[in-house]
Amino acid sequence: MNPTPPRIHSQACWSCRGPTPAGLFCTTCNALLPPDMGANRFALFGLEPSYEPDAAILEKNHRALQKQLHPDFFAQRGPTERRLSLEWTTRLNEAWQTLTDPVARAGYLLELLGWKSTGRPALDPEFLEEVMTLREALEEVDPLAPDALPKLATLKTTARGRLKVEESQIAHWFRRAHSHEHPPSTDALGEIARLVDRMRYHRRYLEELDRLEDRAFDQDA
Amino acid sequence: MDVLLEIAEPGQSLLPHQTGPGSRKRVVGIDLGTTFSLVAAISLEGKPLCIPDDDGVCAVPSVVHYGAGQTVRVGQAAREMALSHPESTIASVKRYMGRGVEDIRARMATIPHGLEAGEGGMVRILAGEANVSPVEVSAEILKLLKKRAEEALGGSLQGAVITVPAYFDDAQRQATKDAARVAGLEVLRLLNEPTAAALAYGLDKGSEGLYAIYDLGGGTFDISLLKLEKELFQVMATGGDSALGGDDLDQWIVQRIMTETGVSDPDPGWIQACRKIAREVKEELSEANAVTFPLPGSATGQTGHITREAFDSGVRDLIWRTIPICRRVLKDAGVAPEALQGVVLVGGSTRVPLVRQMVAEFFGREPLVDLDPDQVVALGAAHQAEALAGNAPAEMLLLDVTPLSLGIETMGDLMERIVPRNAPIPTARAQEFTTFKDGQTAMAIHVVQGERELASQCRSLARFELRGIPPMTAGAARIRVTYQVDADGLLTVSAREETTGVEQSITVKPSYGLTDDEIANMLQEAMQHGEADMLARLFNEAKVEADRVLAAAGAALREDGDLLNDEELKQVKGAMLALWETTQGQSADAINDRIQKMDAQTRFFAQRRMDRSLKQAMTGRKVDDFE
Known part of the structure; x- marks a missing residue:
């Protein structure tokens, strides 16, 4: 099953103006819906925040999402959907890079846990x-x-x-x-x-x- | 009986695109090369084919001649003028794209025509009576390819995928896209050449695994490492040198002839003649162990002689320059040469035996050469154009990366990386900066690209000033600079002061790009020929939008049509019909007007749909509460 990453729910579909239940695409008119910019990068792949995320699930879901959202699949769509596809995949790539890099992943988890860096590393x-x-x-x-x-x-x-x-x-x-x-x-x-x-x-x-x-x-x- | 049908040659027809509306789009892949350019399309049988001229020749020499009275010759016709009119004939213009004058003078030893700095910093070429930018020259080549494709496909083109060296920087990519605009081509995507080659190769051979694509063309070198899987091509890392190619090998032969004949200050005609000979000698040396050739400008039939051995030892250092780049790319991807499934050779210069030998030695295996190295890039681009146009089911996912790090100049000429090289695209990265003086209200932002530690040693992409920062004490302002790279690998930069939330609108002035005025002028000139193209594109854009609006309204009616009484239903359908009618016309403005009107006329319906959904949600919650 494909993950359904967080997106904005409170608004009407930008295309058909109707209500939009969960999912990447409007269930009525099939338009691509905007991502929730505030959602965390683990949730994008349907994962709980963890330092040891399941690499296989991460890989599988990343690919499944790219196959639905990549700009190459929106070349014949209107300007709004092309922009949304760019926004989605930009976020996907950002999240993918954070989650697959042990340093960035740790830094991001610290951020999620409210850790405020003092700026300079302590010199022990x-x-x-x-x-x-x-x-x-x-x-x-x-x-x-x-x-x-x-x-x-x-x-x-x-x-x-x-x-x-x-x-x-x-x-x-x-x-x-x-x-x-x-x-x-x-x-x-x-x-x-x-x-x-x-x-x-x-x-x-x-x-x-x-x-x-x-x-x-x-x-x- | 089948026999009758077979009389119509089952060979691959390139005229599949004539059937009614809603059928396949006329799209092509274009390899805009340093020495040769090609255009390819997908045949009725689903095979990519290069489109030949009337003589059956696919490759168009990337040469443009500017004659008296504004006559422009392109391709073979221009190449024939190169010997008699060297100063007004431009070859290898790809090497000038997105570059400044100093840049070119520093890299190229012999240039048969004058150069000067253009308004935007990009070089202008003085070719006979003409004073042109590399963008215009490339556009001439593209126009010829466009015309050829339109004749073969039986109608005007609806889009093109144009390939660029993976190692092209932002200025070079932007210049390529500008050239397409000037030529009246709609760019569906800029595709990296090794990625295009891998696409053609992988689809043709059904290959899976890790492949290195070694692409040595006329003027550029690229190496990309790709993971090929069913339905997924992922670029792991890429590297290259956008000023190294077969031209440099020719140049070595030219230099040698100059030394041997004692010619120290050659005229442009001599240079062109010598280049032509050098190219032939190089090609012959791929087969023969030694070549004897007539010396340029010699009436007495004097000859020169070069052995393969001498050539090899002369160009060894040039070819060797590609090897540390290959090594770096493997390292970036964390891959050992043994882990590769194969090394694919692309580009005419990979015919040189020493290239093959050095590549084989470094990778520890014989490279693969089973596709025509000259055509494979254009063929891959045609595949991608077909998929982007929606002609073929979109099954293949192509994930590419940034070739070079993108950064910003900070205090002390340091290059601070914002987007690292080999980052998957599209991507966006932001970095915060602050003021260093009390009351500082402006900040200079210098966008650079490259791997060097000093900004001055990287390529300068753009400079702009963020103004209107509210006066604060030094270090209090928080200026967030965001770099966005799209799927074409093109960069957009924006800056915003965070404490006040004031977003500054900024215009990025490319260091080696064209100014907006220059583009506007070129477009105006192109418009005289291609006004119809332009109007057709505007109409198409409006129609795509209208189709979406109509489909969305139709879907809404199917879902929630019961919310409307007969009168209201008539009203919505009437608005839809009125919009549909405009799409059968010619005017983009009429469509856009109707879209707005329909929006107003159907707003009550949207409101009712939202109200119902809200009511349902509340009812749902009550039920839950009771349970």
Whole structure:
């Protein structure tokens, strides 16, 4: 069965002006109806907010919705439906990207739970030390040296490993928060936010490794 | 007996589009290439076919000649003028699209005609007596393809899918769309070339799995990684170089001939002649190990000689430039070369053996070449046009991505990414910015595209100023800048001050685009030839809207017609009939007037339908309450 994502219910159908029961399309005149811009991104795919959403359902529903809503299927329709299709699929893609990315997903869940970021990540000494070690390792790599590629590969494996650990820690905290606390404690959310910051750092670090790797590869010709 | 029917050649007819109203729309796919352009349509039998000229040749050389007295020659006729009139003949205009003068001078070594900066920043080309923008030159090519297709399909075109290199930036895409407008073509969609190729390939071979499409054309290189499934083509990542192609390989041969003959300051005629020879030498070297050829401008029959080995070592660095891009795309998609189902070669330049060899080495497998690399893009575009026009059942879902990151310049010339590359489109992203001075009432916004960290090293797409910010202390204003990328990959930028909720209307002035005036002028010129086209389009738009209104009213009557007494029913039906009658006429204005009138005349019916639904909802709730 296809999911029916949230859309605006209170209004009359823009096309036939009649009442509009649930569904993406008007049951009377079959016009595409506007999305509910305020609805959360999980609900779009018929899912409950969770850090570990069912990937198979997500994929299946995303595809089913794109098959109904993509602008390619509205090329012969009037301007209103073309615009609505653009709005729907823009939201679908935005939600899809949030839900399939562990960092964005955590950030979005924190937002839904009312967590207000302080802006700057807190600098705990333990993490600072790790950052220094990672920096030093990076500076030791000369992208033009013959051993650059294997060295970079090792550093990448390490950074990817950290990301995996952080992701599973975040999953753990979210599970705990859901099963024990209603609403989740500020401590739990703060811990998750701290881990998200770390993931962001490790991602940027990986990006830097990527750039060095590109340079090393270009030299390899 | 069947035999009689078979006398009428069962070969694929391209004239299926003549039957009555409501039948198939006349639509085409167009590959607007650097060296060649093609137009394709779907045959009666459902097969995509390129439309040939009277001599059976499909490829139109992308060459335009501007002669005396405003005569314009396009295609083969223009190419024939290139040797005798090089300064007034424009080839490879695709390389100029969406570009500024400096840009082109920096990238191209030998240009046979003058260039100057146009009003909107886009280059203008001085070709003989003509002073034209690349958009107009491309429009001439499109007009020829349009005419050819209209003759083959037996009537005016109702839409076209035009392909662009996946790696084209926003300015280049916009310029392509503008060219279509000037040519009087309705663009159903701008489609990325590798995606079009994958569409043709996948539908033809019934392939499933991960495929890399390596597309090296005359002037552009694209690599896209696609997931092909039944009813779904999803682009995972894309990359490229919009200024690298077969032209550059020719250029290497030209340079070599220049060195060997000691020609240091060649005239335009010599350059054109030399280019022609270079192209032939390159093509021959795909088969032969060495080529001997007549030197340009030599009356004494002097010859030059190039071996495959020398050519290979000379162009190796150029071709190598594609390999790190392939690697990057695999990395972006998180895919190892072994995970691929196949590598498909597209574009004439993939005939060069060294290209095939380097691609095979990098991907660790022999590339697939079982479709004509010159035609496959146009064929894929024709498929997509057919689906968008509603001629074929819309089964295939095509999900594409942004090729390059879109961002904004922030303090210190930094590029702040707003939409990352390889984001699925359509997409919208917003970012908040603030003022840095007390009482600041305006903010300059510079839209850039590219992967470099400094904004000045990225492509500048647009600059505009957000004005009318209420004076506040520094950092108090919250300016939300939104980037929207549509299904054509085209960007719209808007900005809004959030604390006051005042939305500022802004006009985005493209850095290398055409000004509205320039477009208006071109359209006016085109109108002289294509006024009928324009009116037909306006009428069509109005008719689509009228059809929707009528269908909606019909549906409402079936559902809630019992709410009306005979007199009222007559009134609604009368309004519908009056609207329907205007759709049988010619005037878009008459239709739009009638739509408004009908809306007013049937408002009471809509109100009654809403009242009933509300009543039902309340009754429903009461029942629930009792249970």
